[in-house]
Every structure is written in structure tokens, then in C-alpha cells.
Amino acid sequence: MNIMVVGGxxxxxxxxxxxxxxxxxxxxxxxxxxxxxxxxxxxVPVSATDIAxxxxxxxxxxxxxxxxxxxxxxxxxxxxxxxxxxxPSFGPCKNAAIIEGSKVFSKNLMKKYAIPTAEYEVFxxxxxxxxxxxxxxxxxxxxxxxxxxxxxxIIAQTREEAKDAVRSMMQDxxxxxxxxxxxxxxxxxxxxxxxxxxxxxxxxxxxxxSMDHKRALDNDxxxxxxxxxxxxxxxxYTKEIAEQCMKEIFMPTxxxxxxxxxxxxxxxxxxxxxxxxxxxxxxxxxxxxDPETQVVLPxxxxxxxxxxxxxxxxxxxxxxxKFSDKSACCVIMASxxxxxxxxxxxxxxxxAETADSVYVAGAVLEKGVxxxxxxxxxxxxxxxxxxxxxxxxxxxxxxxxxxxxxYYRKDIGKKAxxxx
Numbered sequence: 001m002n003i004m005v006v007g008g009x010x011x012x013x014x015x016x017x018x019x020x021x022x023x024x025x026x027x028x029x030x031x032x033x034x035x036x037x038x039x040x041x042x043x044v045p046v047s048a049t050d051i052a053x054x055x056x057x058x059x060x061x062x063x064x065x066x067x068x069x070x071x072x073x074x075x076x077x078x079x080x081x082x083x084x085x086x087x088p089s090f091g092p093c094k095n096a097a098i099i100e101g102s103k104v105f106s107k108n109l110m111k112k113y114a115i116p117t118a119e120y121e122v123f124x125x126x127x128x129x130x131x132x133x134x135x136x137x138x139x140x141x142x143x144x145x146x147x148x149x150x151x152x153x154i155i156a157q158t159r160e161e162a163k164d165a166v167r168s169m170m171q172d173x174x175x176x177x178x179x180x181x182x183x184x185x186x187x188x189x190x191x192x193x194x195x196x197x198x199x200x201x202x203x204x205x206x207x208x209x210s211m212d213h214k215r216a217l218d219n220d221x222x223x224x225x226x227x228x229x230x231x232x233x234x235x236x237y238t239k240e241i242a243e244q245c246m247k248e249i250f251m252p253t254x255x256x257x258x259x260x261x262x263x264x265x266x267x268x269x270x271x272x273x274x275x276x277x278x279x280x281x282x283x284x285x286x287x288x289x290d291p292e293t294q295v296v297l298p299x300x301x302x303x304x305x306x307x308x309x310x311x312x313x314x315x316x317x318x319x320x321x322k323f324s325d326k327s328a329c330c331v332i333m334a335s336x337x338x339x340x341x342x343x344x345x346x347x348x349x350x351x352a353e354t355a356d357s358v359y360v361a362g363a364v365l366e367k368g369v370x371x372x373x374x375x376x377x378x379x380x381x382x383x384x385x386x387x388x389x390x391x392x393x394x395x396x397x398x399x400x401x402x403x404x405x406x407y408y409r410k411d412i413g414k415k416a417x418x419x420x
Contacts, residue, residue: 001025002062003305005041006048006078007069008034010332010361010379011290015069016041017359018297018304025305031057035370036348036360036378048073051081058087065089067308071147074286075101079266090308092286096257096264100286103145103152103183113256115249116280118273120185126170132184133162139187144169146178151224151339153283155187188282190275191236191419194292197250197270198307200316201263204250208299208323209237210292211416216339218411225339226376229331229412231387232295235419236274245272245279253284265311294359294379295328327387329394329413330379335362336407338375346372346404354400357381372403387416 003025005012016028017040031054033043046053049072058066068078068091077094091097098105110117118141123129133140142165144152152175156162162184169179196207210232216222249270257264269285269292288296297304301322310319335342348370350358359381362374380401382393391413398408 001064002027002029004029004031004054004058004061004063004066005069006031006054006066006073008032008037008048009070009290010359010376011288011293012069013037013040013359013361014293014297015067015288015304017356018300019067022303022305029057029061029063034360035363035365035373036358038365039355049076051076051078054078055081055085058082059085063087065305065309067091069287071097071100071285071287075147088309088312090312091266092264092268096262097286098262099257099264099268099284101147103143103283104181106284107183107185109256109260110281113252113259115252115256116278118186118188118280118282120183122181122183124181126166129166129170129182129184130163133159133166136162136184137186138162141185141187142166142169143183143185144175144179145181145183146175148175148178149226151175151226152178153224188273188275188280190273191234191415192282193234193237193272193274193279194230194289195237195245195250195270195272196288196292196296197268198311198316198321199254199264199266199268200311200314201254201258201265202314203316204246204254204268205316205321206242206246206250207296208232209234209242210289210295211236211413212289212292213409213412216409218409220415223339225334227289227291227332228334228409229329229379230291230295231330231391231413231416232292232299232328235387235416241274241279245270249279249281265314290361291330291332291359291379294330294381298328298381298383299324299326324383326383326385327390328381328383329387329390330359330381331394331398331408331412332361332376332379333398333401333403333406333408334376335372335374336405338407342375343405344372344374348372348377349402351400354380354397357397358401372405377403377406387413391417
């Protein structure tokens with residue numbers, strides 16, 4: 001089989017490494033991939049948002065199955081266009097990917113179908129939004145409607161901060177057109193949980209829960225990032241809470257999308273807050289999370305391709321999906337200065353004994369040398385019998401990976417360990 005994976009980050013590297021375990025797969029192409037992914041797949045210089053280029057490549061290279069991993073091509077309709085060519089894909093169609101593509105859509109969906117979420121208001125006029133902030137509860141959360149690389153959310157601690165956030169999104173367009181409409185919502189408190197799930201539009205199979213660390217600095221300080229590390233499973237997400245989420249959130253979401261004529265197939269990501277009033281949805285993603293994928297997939301014991309094909313074919317209920325009862329920890333190694341200004345072009349040293357545990361995100365190959373080319377450079381993952389062991393092992397492996405200007409948080413998993 002020839003497989004095509006669209007995307008070029010750490011998430012895609014994790015997907016590719018897991019797919020490689022299937023011996024029936026002859027070739028995996030990554031579009032565009034990156035310098036580190038090149039060790040595990042054939043990288044092709046086609047942008048993940050070049051839908052015509054992706055389709056042309058798939059046709060000319062006899063692709064049997066495609067995995068569309070990032071949000072942008074999903075929202076642009078890559079799965080729909082590949083389907084027109086008879087190429088089956090993992091991921092939702094364009095009309096279902098809107099669940100991530102528009103915060104306004106997803107919030108209105110939850111309100112309509114009584115799915116627990118934060119109270120909110122939607123604004124397309126900046127002056128009205130600023131007027132609302134004069135009386136809304138503080139702290140408050142301001143979200144850009146569209147995609148913003150996982151960074152389109154600002155938590156404002158004061159009214160002035162909230163106003164600045166509104167102006168930056170709607171007037172200064174820091175997230176481009178994604179900020180033309182905004183959501184201002186209630187600030188929720190409680191442990192956060194990420195639950196990725198496989199679904200074929202009928203059946204939902206949650207993966208191992210995880211805990212992301214979004215802030216750039218230790219002790220959850222600093223700017224929001226795409227994610228500085230993850231642990232799995234999330235100890236705050238108990239069996240009882242999982243059952244409640246399945247009943248009140250997961251299945252109702254699938255039913256709501258079906259009722260709207262937007263059947264969702266692929267990976268539906270539930271970003272949850274375990275509030276004093278019960279679990280509530282913070283956000284939906286229409287794809288695998290990054291870096292959640294880097295801890296969840298190493299714990300998957302079933303064949304990933306088989307599971308993905310079951311979501312496409314509608315046979316998930318008949319497919320065995322098994323996860324290890326071990327724990328995993330991923331530490332992101334970034335370039336100093338991320339998520340703002342940072343230097344790149346530094347050589348990366350990854351010892352052979354660590355390579356299987358490394359998922360490369362921002363790197364290029366130059367004359368056979370792997371060099372940094374992004375803010376989040378790579379993730380180092382370890383699995384072990386206990387969470388404490390997984391955290392220790394991940395940090396031991398991090399010490400073996402070297403590049404100038406490297407930065408990483410020293411407290412990934414600390415909050416999870418406090419729940420024990």
C-alpha cells in the first residue's frame with residue numbers, strides 16, 4: 001500500500017511512526033513533511049494547504065489511503081477533493097471540519113443541543129464587543145472565530161486586557177481574518193483534559209486522555225503556545241468522569257453533527273474543563289492534537305491504519321481498539337524566544353538510541369545535517385509503567401538531544417503528579 005500523510009509537524013511524525021508498524025504499507029509519503037520526518041517517510045515539497053497539488057500527487061503516485069492531519073487542509077476541503085478522485089482519507093469532510101474552523105459555529109452548536117460549555121456572546125462589531133466588556137465578569141476569555149495555529153485564545157485578567165485583546169483581534173488583525181468575528185466567553189476553572197477520539201459518525205472510541213501544557217514558561221506562566229508538552233493518561237479524568245462525558249458530551253456532539261447534516265468522521269478532539277459544575281467543552285478540534293498525539297499514539301496497541309480505515313468505512317463498532325495501561329510523557333524542545341522571536345539554523349544532534357522517541361516538528365535537512373527551522377523544534381516522548389517513571393525517562397532522553405538555543409519547560413507533568 002502507498003500511504004500519503006498531509007502535514008509536516010511533530011503530530012505527523014508521530015502518525016507516520018505508528019503507521020510504519022504496519023508491514024503491508026510499502027511507502028509513506030509526507031506532504032510536505034520536514035527534515036526529521038525524512039528519516040521515516042518520503043517528503044514531498046507540496047504545501048499542506050495546496051489542495052490541488054495534494055490531489056495531483058495522490059493521483060500520480062497511486063495513493064491507496066490518505067491521512068489529512070492538520071486543521072487547515074481539512075477546513076479547506078482536502079478530504080472532499082480526494083474523495084472525488086476515489087481516494088479514501090482519514091479526516092472529516094469540509095462541512096464537518098467547521099466544528100474547529102469556526103468557534104462561533106461550535107459554540108452555537110453546543111447551545112442548540114444543550115452540550116455543556118461556557119456561557120458566551122458573539123461579536124462582529126468591535127465597539128459592541130468593547131461595550132460588553134464594561135459589564136461582563138472578569139477574568140474573561142476572548143477567542144478568534146477562525147483558525148489561528150492554536151493561539152487564537154486570550155485569557156484577560158482585567159477589563160483593559162480584555163479590551164486590548166478585542167482590539168488586537170478585530171482592529172489590528174493579529175490572527176488575520178480569523179478575528180473578524182470573536183467569541184467572548186465565561187472563564188472556567190478546573191483541571192483541563194484533552195480527549196482525542198476515533199469516530200465514524202456513529203460510534204465514538206475515546207483514546208487515552210492527556211494533559212497539555214500550553215504556556216511557554218514553567219508554572220504555567222508566559223504566553224500561550226501550540227503546546228510545550230503532554231502527559232497521558234490525565235489523572236484528573238476518572239472512569240466516572242469519562243462515563244459522564246460519553247453520555248453528556250461525546251455522543252450528543254456526534255448526534256448534533258448528524259442532525260445538522262455534517263456527519264463527522266476521523267479524529268474529533270474534545271478540549272474539556274472539569275469545572276465544579278461538571279465537565280464542560282472548552283473547544284473542539286477536527287483532528288489529532290499536537291503534542292497530544294505524541295503521547296497518545298505510543299500507547300495505542302492496535303494497528304493505526306486499520307482503525308483509521310474503520311472510521312472512513314463506518315465499521316468502527318466492529319474494530320478492536322486497544323491502548324496500553326502504561327503512562328507517557330512528551331517534552332517539547334523549542335527555540336529560545338518561542339512563541340515570539342527566535343533564531344534558527346542550528347544543527348540538531350539526536351543519538352541513535354533516542355531517535356525512536358523523538359518526533360520532529362520544526363527542522364530542515366541541509367546537506368545531510370538536521371537543523372532547526374521552527375519555534376517548536378521537536379518532542380521527546382517516553383512511556384513507562386507509571387507516570388512518574390515516564391516523566392523522569394522523558395527528561396533523561398531530553399538531555400541527550402542537543403541544539404544551540406534549545407529551551408524546554410522543566411515541569412511537564414508536575415500538575416498531573418499533584419493529583420496522585
